[in-house]
Amino acid sequence: MLAGGQSLLPMLNMRLARPQLLIDIMRLPGLGEIRREDGSLVVGAVVRQAALETWAELPGTLPLLARLFPHIAHWQIRCRGTVCGSIAHADPAAELPLALLALGGTVRLASRRGRREIPAEQFFLGPMLTARRDDEMIEAVLFPVHRPGFGYAFREVARRDGDFALVALAVVAGPDCVRLAVGGVEDRPLLLTLPPATxxxxxxxxxxxxxxxxxxxxxxxxxSYREAVLRALAPRIIAEAHACRD
Ligand SMILES: Cc1cc2nc3c(=O)[nH]c(=O)nc-3n(C[C@H](O)[C@H](O)[C@H](O)COP(=O)(O)OP(=O)(O)OC[C@H]3O[C@@H](n4cnc5c(N)ncnc54)[C@H](O)[C@@H]3O)c2cc1C
Structure with missing residues (x-):
């Protein structure tokens, strides 16, 4: 499946992927929605990253994503790449899988057999390896929207602006727990659930x-560098997320 092509085309160039058939999904109807559904924001398969980033309601609806988008690659790449493509690609250092994990979001999959939903915590299995079956497409991802009492923070360390993160941290601080998602450190994004005010x-x-x-x-x-960055940054950004709880 070809979406924005910002990860797949480099993989084709480098002969890391050699598909027999390439299906461009970008003009399929009904997959371009950004809408609310039961406390979540539904982002359809062909919604480009820049479309969500510039959606006027994003800062109030998903403050974590509003903070994190500028760290994904460059504007030109976000104008082509899709939100769901990044989740499907599952790079261990990518920012959107981290946000989905920290927020406790869901991946909605569709195939000829029907639909199913997988929580982010069960979706990312390894480097570019997910629970999606070969005959399934991501129809949409669902990000739980902001509720009063929650605060958010995001920080990453990369070698250059726009590069994939060496270490990325996304925090959702709520009344009952702190959810700290860690990217770039192991072979997939990881979630640590901690007591409040950790x-x-x-x-x-x-x-x-x-x-x-x-x-x-x-x-x-x-x-050792990644470990040192983690230890230095984690307490700071958890405190930052707490400080902006409303
Ligand atoms: C120079 C450069 C720098 C980058 N830096 C970053 C960065 O810092 N952080 C970051 O997160 N990303 C980065 N990216 C990747 C970018 O975010 C991609 O756009 C994104 O990872 C993939 O989205 P896409 O729509 O381009 O997917 P594609 O490249 O079209 O597809 C990627 C993979 O996902 C599959 N796929 C796509 N959509 C679906 C779907 N709906 N259902 C099932 N499978 C699907 C494809 O089959 C393919 O295997 C960078 C890319 C480039 C070229």
Whole structure:
């Protein structure tokens, strides 16, 4: 399936993917919606990242996404790439899978057999590996919308502006818990669920949760660097998310 082509075309260029048949889904009808449904924002398969980023209601509806979009690649790439394409591609350092995980969102899949929904926590299985079956397409992703009492923060460290993150952190701080999604560190985005006010009141809970991660090293950064960034940034952005709870 070809959506915005911003990940698939490079993979075709490098011969990492060699499909026998390529189906361009961008002109299929009925997949371009951005609409509310039962406390979530439904984003259809062909909605480009820039379309959601510039949607006037985004800052009030999904403050986390409003903060995170400028970190995805460059404007020109976001004008082509789709939201669902990024979720389907499941790069371990991509920002949109992190947001879906931190917010507790859902992936809606469709095939000839029907539809099913998978929570983000069960969707990302490994590097560019998801629970989507070969004959399924992502019809839409559902992001739970902002509710009073919640605060959000996002931060990433990358080698250059627009690069994939070496470490990315997305936080949703609510009255009952803190959801910290970590990207770029292991082979898939990870979710840590922590007690509220973790950074200040329970620093040991945060330290224990971070100690359970196994950061990877690669030619861009050794594991020790990722670990140091995590330990330095996590308490700060959890505090930032708490500070903006309304
Ligand atoms: C230079 C550059 C820098 C980038 N930097 C970043 C970055 O910093 N952060 C980031 O997150 N991304 C980055 N990207 C990737 C970009 O966000 C892509 O747009 C996105 O990952 C894929 O979306 P797409 O619509 O282009 O998908 P495509 O490239 O068309 O498809 C990607 C994969 O998903 C599958 N797919 C697409 N849509 C569906 C669907 N609805 N159902 C099932 N399968 C589907 C395709 O079959 C393919 O396997 C970068 C890209 C480039 C070229």
């Amino acid at each position: 950074a200040r009141a329970h620093p040991e809970a945060l330290a224990a949760a971070l100690a359970g991660l196994a950061p990877r090293g690669d030619p861009h950064a050794p594991a």
